[in-house]
Amino acid sequence: MKKINWGTLVSSLVIPLAVGGAAALITDAGAGFYDEVTQPPLSPPSWVFSVVWTILYILMGVSLYLVRTSGGGNKRRAYVLFGAQLAVNLIWSIVFFNARAFLAASVIIVLLWALILAMVVVFRSVRPAAGYLQFPYFFWVTFAAYLTWSIYYLN
Numbered sequence: 001m002k003k004i005n006w007g008t009l010v011s012s013l014v015i016p017l018a019v020g021g022a023a024a025l026i027t028d029a030g031a032g033f034y035d036e037v038t039q040p041p042l043s044p045p046s047w048v049f050s051v052v053w054t055i056l057y058i059l060m061g062v063s064l065y066l067v068r069t070s071g072g073g074n075k076r077r078a079y080v081l082f083g084a085q086l087a088v089n090l091i092w093s094i095v096f097f098n099a100r101a102f103l104a105a106s107v108i109i110v111l112l113w114a115l116i117l118a119m120v121v122v123f124r125s126v127r128p129a130a131g132y133l134q135f136p137y138f139f140w141v142t143f144a145a146y147l148t149w150s151i152y153y154l155n
Helices: 006-036 046-068 075-098 102-126 128-132 135-154
Strands: none
Touching (some): 006 046, 046 102, 046 128, 046 135, 075 102
16 A cells, blocks of 8 residues: 655645635625525535535545556646636636526536546546546536526526
């Protein structure tokens, strides 16, 4: 078993958690409307989102750590995709919660979904476990896309 590089692990966790924290801070004032809009079937209660997103950001961080400590190639591409999907993730939050631009958010989440899929493929090529750890994120964003498009349609 490989020794854990604690500095790399902590920094790998801090990156996605910081983006998630920034999204929460930036969108906090706008998030209250979520319970007021017409929601589609299968909409979870509001509190579920913070729990799920925290878990997903931790999985992203562990996945990034596995890539960073891997001897595999394609790391640069993995880092670019990781950064791009994090940026689009943050942008989606602002567009959906603050701007309440549901159509734009619906388009952005499709881009996010595609970036996550590409990230999964590249992460798997670097270190398979890193890609597999992104499956929950991929499936959650698939579900979030359903919610986003449905909220656009219903409102």
